[in-house]
Amino acid sequence: MKPTLQFRIAQQLTLTPQLQQAIRMLQMSSLELAHEVEQALRENPFLERTDESLDSFGSGDFQAASGETSKDSQIPPSSSDRLLLEHSTQANEPRPFTTETEGFESLAVSRHGDEASPLPTDDAPAGDDPKAWEQASWDLQTRSQGESDDEDRQRDWRSTEDLLSDHLKQQLLACHVTERDHALVQWLIDALDENGMLCESLSSIRESLPPEAQVDDDELLAALKLLQSFDPPGVGARDTIECLSIQLRQRHVDEIQALALRLVNEQLEALAKHDLARLRRLLGCSESALQQAHRLVLSLNPRPATGFRGTEPLPFVVPDVLVRQVGKRWKAFLIRGSLPEIRLNEHYVQLLKQNKAAKQDALGLSDQVQSARWLVKNLKQRGETILRVSHFIVEHQQRFFHDGEVAMRPLAMRMVAEALELHESTISRVTSQKYMLTPRGTFELKYFFTAQVGHESDSDSAQSSTAIRARVRQIIAQEQAEKPLSDARIAELLSAEGSQVARRTVAKYRESLKIAPASQRRKRRI
Numbered sequence: 001m002k003p004t005l006q007f008r009i010a011q012q013l014t015l016t017p018q019l020q021q022a023i024r025m026l027q028m029s030s031l032e033l034a035h036e037v038e039q040a041l042r043e044n045p046f047l048e049r050t051d052e053s054l055d056s057f058g059s060g061d062f063q064a065a066s067g068e069t070s071k072d073s074q075i076p077p078s079s080s081d082r083l084l085l086e087h088s089t090q091a092n093e094p095r096p097f098t099t100e101t102e103g104f105e106s107l108a109v110s111r112h113g114d115e116a117s118p119l120p121t122d123d124a125p126a127g128d129d130p131k132a133w134e135q136a137s138w139d140l141q142t143r144s145q146g147e148s149d150d151e152d153r154q155r156d157w158r159s160t161e162d163l164l165s166d167h168l169k170q171q172l173l174a175c176h177v178t179e180r181d182h183a184l185v186q187w188l189i190d191a192l193d194e195n196g197m198l199c200e201s202l203s204s205i206r207e208s209l210p211p212e213a214q215v216d217d218d219e220l221l222a223a224l225k226l227l228q229s230f231d232p233p234g235v236g237a238r239d240t241i242e243c244l245s246i247q248l249r250q251r252h253v254d255e256i257q258a259l260a261l262r263l264v265n266e267q268l269e270a271l272a273k274h275d276l277a278r279l280r281r282l283l284g285c286s287e288s289a290l291q292q293a294h295r296l297v298l299s300l301n302p303r304p305a306t307g308f309r310g311t312e313p314l315p316f317v318v319p320d321v322l323v324r325q326v327g328k329r330w331k332a333f334l335i336r337g338s339l340p341e342i343r344l345n346e347h348y349v350q351l352l353k354q355n356k357a358a359k360q361d362a363l364g365l366s367d368q369v370q371s372a373r374w375l376v377k378n379l380k381q382r383g384e385t386i387l388r389v390s391h392f393i394v395e396h397q398q399r400f401f402h403d404g405e406v407a408m409r410p411l412a413m414r415m416v417a418e419a420l421e422l423h424e425s426t427i428s429r430v431t432s433q434k435y436m437l438t439p440r441g442t443f444e445l446k447y448f449f450t451a452q453v454g455h456e457s458d459s460d461s462a463q464s465s466t467a468i469r470a471r472v473r474q475i476i477a478q479e480q481a482e483k484p485l486s487d488a489r490i491a492e493l494l495s496a497e498g499s500q501v502a503r504r505t506v507a508k509y510r511e512s513l514k515i516a517p518a519s520q521r522r523k524r525r526i
Contacts, residue, residue, distance in 0.1 A: 022378040026385065026426070029433035030318040030338040037340040037379075046348050046365075046372040050341035164196055164235070164308040165189050171230045184215065184223035188236065196235045196305035197243065198224070234304040241268055247300045259285055259293040271297065274520045319437035321390040321445075323401060330401045332390040335437070339383045344372050385422075389430045392416055393448045400448070401438060405470035410452035410463070453501060463499045469509045471499070476515055484521040 015023075025033060041047050168189045172182060187209065193199050202220050209215050227236040233250050237243035244264045251257050262283060263271050270279055271294070280290055320338040323330055352365050393416070399407035413427045420427075431445035450464040475493060479485045485493075487506045494501045515521075 018374045018378070021374055022381060023429070025378050025382050027429040027432055030320055030435075032433075033382075034340055037342060037375075040372075040375055041342065044368050044372050044375075046345050046369050047342050047375065048345045050343055162308060164192070164305045167308060168227070168230050168235065175226070177226070181223055181226065184220060185227050188220075188223055188227050192236065192305075194305060195303040196232065196237075196308075197303075198236050198238050201238075232301070232304045232307075234301060237304070240302050241265060243302055243304065244268075244297065244300050248296075251296075256289065256292045256296060259283065259289055260296045263293055263297055274516075317435045317442065319435045319442055320386055321434070321436045323394055323436055323438040325401075330394050330398055332387065332394040332436075334383055334387045334390075339379065342376060342379065344369070344376055385426070385430055386434055388420055389416060389427060390436060390445065392419060393436075393445065397448055401440065404440065406467050406474065408448075408450055408464045408466040408470070410465075411449050412451075413449060453499065453505070465509075468494065468499055468501055468505075469513065471497075472506060472509045473513055473515070476510070476521075479521075482522070484518040486518045 025036070028036065041049070169186065172185055172189070175182075177185070188198065188205065191198060191200055191205055202217060202224065206215055206217065206220055224236055228234075228246055230236070233247040234243040237246055241264055245261060248257055248261050248264065263279070267279055267282060270282070276287075276290060276294070280287060283290070285293075318338050319335055322333045322335050324333065325331075349369055352369065393411070394401070396411055396415075397409060399409065413424050413431075416422075416427050417424045431449070434445045436443050436445055436448075450466040453463045453465055453468050471494065472490060475485065475490055487510065488503045490510075491501050491503045491506045494506070510517075
């Protein structure tokens with residue numbers, strides 16, 4: 001083929017750097033945005049904070065729903081608003097713990113390669129004192145409960161603020177065992193999962209040990225039995241059956257305890273199906289004894305680590321929008337603390353304009369000035385867009401803030417996009433990782449978008465899937481224990497209330513709520 005030259009006219013959408021930055025900042029969370037602004041402040045000399053005494057999360061004031069930032073538009077926070085912010089606080093950082101082992105150093109180190117931390121002493125601080133509320137600002141930063149509160153109440157030995165591994169290692173220190181057994185138990189503690197179970201097999205754990213340790217299976221099994229005798233009961237179990245059996249063996253031995261052990265070891269699957277009639281035939285026991293053994297098994301904890309803080313820090317979010325009641329209506333306010341306040345340093349800009357000599361150097365600085373202008377503008381535009389979308393959501397879901405989930409109205413992103421004359425992709429970016437602080441909790445903005453059930457028009461009578469799901473939960477909670485309602489009966493009750501829902505839809509919502517069918521609910525309450 002002969003190479004040819006052709007001319008063609010075509011339209012192509014090109015994203016400018018400013019538009020790319022605006023899109024990228026719009027989909028960031030508050031924490032990601034704060035990190036981005038901090039980096040820009042370090043790299044761009046023409047940027048500065050509005051108030052140098054404030055950090056990246058500002059004072060925590062909120063702006064009126066109109067989007068105005070003047071002093072007249074700011075409303076002082078009430079005491080109820082401060083209580084709302086307490087839900088977003090983060091707990092104290094854990095105090096460091098350690099176990100001291102002498103000798104057998106090849107096993108005394110954590111199996112993950114981490115060094116152990118020192119045990120707490122009597123004079124070790126329990127936590128930082130809480131900062132006082134400032135008169136001029138409402139601090140949105142997460143705060144921890146101070147050590148003054150800890151002094152008023154006796155610290156529980158099994159406090160939920162403790163790590164499970166630290167709790168177990170404290171008990172290990174109180175055991176009179178050899179250094180070798182001490183190191184083996186500590187190695188097993190590090191192998192536990194977040195539920196306090198030992199999911200790895202003993203053979204794989206033995207292979208992970210240093211070869212020079214020369215540990216055999218019997219020695220490792222003896223260390224496991226020692227670990228399984230620790231508090232909480234059931235810790236170190238290799239499966240659910242072993243976990244429940246350990247807890248039962250630590251109880252008083254009687255006829256009911258022996259029957260419960262048979263239930264767990266032999267008929268756990270049948271017990272999970274609540275087939276009590278079949279269990280009576282297989283075990284040859286009376287109905288009364290089976291009921292008592294059943295209640296005993298239900299009182300056990302299949303997750304021994306429940307009540308202990310995980311090894312990973314608890315995730316927390318910074319709300320972007322606050323909802324509060326103004327008169328008889330609920331209004332949305334932008335929390336200023338979630339939006340870093342920066343501005344262009346006009347003094348440096350004027351110095352740059354006055355510098356006529358170094359034109360080559362001034363060219364690069366001019367690009368930084370333009371980049372700073374874009375950042376300030378995009379930050380403002382991001383806050384205004386979030387506020388517009390939040391204001392529409394709050395106006396549309398007024399009944400939710402009064403009555404809860406049962407009053408949630410259907411809402412689609414298309415409706416918001418058409419009302420605000422924005423693209424649906426913009427609404428999706430605005431509602432991702434953006435959180436609204438309400439008297440009913442902190443919700444992601446996407447939570448308020450719910451599908452419509454039935455063929456109702458877009459009116460107040462339309463029912464959302466969230467409202468139907470909440471109503472199903474209420475109906476099941478109010479049913480009689482002896483006569484639980486079937487899915488078909490629940491569908492009839494909903495239809496009588498004006499919500500046309502099929503039986504299979506009720507079953508789907510019930511399963512999503514992790515509620516058992518009617519037959520199993522009846523047998524559970526025998």
